[in-house]
Amino acid sequence: MRCPRPIIESAKLLSSMAIGGAITLLSDDPATWIDLKAWARMTSNEVAQISGSEFLITKKS
Amino acid sequence: MAAGLLVDLFERGWRDPTKIHNQSAELAILLNGAKENLAKFLKISASEIEILSDLNLGFHLAISGLLQPNSILIQSAIDRKDIFAIARSHQNSGGKVQVLECDLSGAVDYSNIKPSAENVVIWQSTNRETGVKQLSNGSISGPNLSSAKIFADMTSASSVAELPENWSTALWDATSWGGPKGIAILAIRQNANWINPLPHIDHARASNEFSIPLFLASVVALENSDKEFEVNSVKAAQLNIKVREFVTANIADADIAGSFANCDPRKLSISFLYVHAEELLRKLEMAGFLVDSGSACSAADLAPSHVLAAMEVLTHGNIRLTFKPGITDATINEFLAVLKSEIALARLE
Numbered sequence: 001m002r003c004p005r006p007i008i009e010s011a012k013l014l015s016s017m018a019i020g021g022a023i024t025l026l027s028d029d030p031a032t033w034i035d036l037k038a039w040a041r042m043t044s045n046e047v048a049q050i051s052g053s054e055f056l057i058t059k060k061s
Numbered sequence: 062m063a064a065g066l067l068v069d070l071f072e073r074g075w076r077d078p079t080k081i082h083n084q085s086a087e088l089a090i091l092l093n094g095a096k097e098n099l100a101k102f103l104k105i106s107a108s109e110i111e112i113l114s115d116l117n118l119g120f121h122l123a124i125s126g127l128l129q130p131n132s133i134l135i136q137s138a139i140d141r142k143d144i145f146a147i148a149r150s151h152q153n154s155g156g157k158v159q160v161l162e163c164d165l166s167g168a169v170d171y172s173n174i175k176p177s178a179e180n181v182v183i184w185q186s187t188n189r190e191t192g193v194k195q196l197s198n199g200s201i202s203g204p205n206l207s208s209a210k211i212f213a214d215m216t217s218a219s220s221v222a223e224l225p226e227n228w229s230t231a232l233w234d235a236t237s238w239g240g241p242k243g244i245a246i247l248a249i250r251q252n253a254n255w256i257n258p259l260p261h262i263d264h265a266r267a268s269n270e271f272s273i274p275l276f277l278a279s280v281v282a283l284e285n286s287d288k289e290f291e292v293n294s295v296k297a298a299q300l301n302i303k304v305r306e307f308v309t310a311n312i313a314d315a316d317i318a319g320s321f322a323n324c325d326p327r328k329l330s331i332s333f334l335y336v337h338a339e340e341l342l343r344k345l346e347m348a349g350f351l352v353d354s355g356s357a358c359s360a361a362d363l364a365p366s367h368v369l370a371a372m373e374v375l376t377h378g379n380i381r382l383t384f385k386p387g388i389t390d391a392t393i394n395e396f397l398a399v400l401k402s403e404i405a406l407a408r409l410e
Contacts, residue, residue: 003356003365004377008335031356031365031376038375042314042334 003031007039014045014059022058024050092273095280099246102220102283103233111247111267112276116216116234117143119245122267123230125150125258126249127181127210133157136183137169138371139193141214144183145367167193167319167372178254180209184225186218190355190368190381192328193319194222210254216245219294219325220286229253238286239386240279243272289386297384298326300393304382305329307397312404316375318368329382330355332369336378336407344403345380350396353381 006027013023025032033049036057040047044061079085093107100107113119120143128134134151136144138160148158163169167188174182187194213224213231220238224231228250235244249255249266257266286293301321308315314334333341338356345352355366356379365376380400 004335004337007377011335031370034365034370034373035375035377037373038316038332039334041373042316042375 003029003035006032007035010057011039011043014057017059019059019061022056025055025057026053027055028053088273091277095277099280099283102287103246103248104224105231105248106251109248109250111249112269112271113245113247113267114243114271114275116232116245119232119247120144120214121147122258123232123247123249124181124183124212126255127212127229127253128156128258129179130154130156132179132181133159133175133177134181134183135159135161135174135209137161137163137185139163139167139169139188139191139368140183140185141189141216142367144214163371165372165374166323167191167368168323169195174209176208178208178210181229182209182211183214184211184228185214186222187215187325187328188319188368189217190328190366191318191330191372192217192325193372194323194325196323217325219290219327220283221290230255235275235279235282238279238283240282241275244275244279293386294326296386296388300384300388300390301326301329303390303393304331304397307401311397311401318372318374327384329384330369330374331380331382332356332375333378333380333404334375336404338378338380341378341380341403341407344407345396345399348399348403350399353383355379355381 006025006029010023010025014021017023025036032053033055036047036055039045046058046060048056050056079089096107096110096112100110111122113122120141124134124144124147128151132151134148134156136148136158152158159174161169161171161173169185171182174180185195207227210229211225211227213228215222215224215231215237216234217237218233230250230253231248233246235246236242247267301324305317305321308317308331312333316332316334318330318332338354342352342354355369356377366379369376369379
């Protein structure tokens with residue numbers, strides 16, 4: 001799926017989790033890592049890049 | 062006014078100003094007068110000006126003419142793609158390139174540059190997408206830049222934007238002051254260490270192939286822009302602040318590129334979380350508002366804006382606004398109401 005779907009779906013999944021919960025996102029969309037970092041800043045959550053197309057998203061708020 | 066003049070100029074501008082006929086001589090006088098006028102507004106010497114019909118060519122002449130094989134080309138991550146292309150070409154020829162990062166506000170850090178007379182530094186007056194301005198204060202901030210060659214990218218600057226003190230070459234786009242597309246102004250400073258990078262026989266710096274009517278109209282546009290600058294600037298600032306404040310207060314999860322204090326008020330770039338830019342642009346167009354976008358989902362090449370990416374600002378759901386002269390408060394109020402409504406609907410899907 002293309003932007004912004006990966007972030008939309010990840011945010012939906014995260015919203016049902018407790019703080020500290022984490023998901024792994026697989027996405028080859030070139031905008032994903034750029035936008036995940038911005039999303040994390042805007043929503044006070046945490047993201048890390050595990051590999052080129054694999055990202056760890058942790059709920060912090 | 063420039064548009065009306067253009068018709069008259071096209072009727073008069075078919076002659077060759079280099080010929081000896083009276084009518085050609087009249088045109089040559091008109092042309093020289095326009096060049097002197099242009100030089101006065103840009104605060105440079107008329108002899109430093111070359112008029113081009115191709116902006117991309119202007120970047121090549123301005124930058125490649127300063128580069129030597131051992132030059133480090135020092136650019137920023139928010140430079141125009143034309144500059145990235147020149148940098149790639151320089152690297153392919155064995156040259157070195159250094160890319161300076163910017164912070165979240167879009168300010169480029171020039172402090173980590175090696176002093177050298179061979180190096181070429183790219184300085185961007187105003188960013189075309191976000192309107193972020195780099196500080197000049199008479200010269201680029203950072204140590205030892207007086208020994209480097211500076212290319213000043215003025216292509217998106219306002220008509221009153223100043224060159225850095227220690228510029229070597231500079232480039233303007235007439236559209237940035239409301240002039241017609243197809244006219245670029247290249248300036249090569251007297252005594253700049255510049256060599257024509259194109260094949261050439263004589264000392265000509267450029268081909269001199271440009272539309273005389275378009276050039277004359279662009280100078281008239283610059284005169285008008287300068288006269289009306291104060292009024293238009295104040296109005297653009299009011300509208301820019303209105304949009305920033307409305308979005309901050311009424312639309313959640315919005316990322317605004319650059320602060321009002323460091324931006325050209327004519328431009329505003331905002332990204333909305335969880336919104337598909339192409340669909341938003343379509344909805345806005347149906348409501349009568351034409352806006353641009355820097356999102357990958359609205360780009361032909363499916364790549365997000367490298368400028369937003371460099372600033373680490375959200376790239377999806379992006380809209381770019383330009384506050385042109387004549388836009389009213391009523392229009393902006395209507396636009397904001399539609400924007401708020403469409404984003405709310407988009408986020409429900």
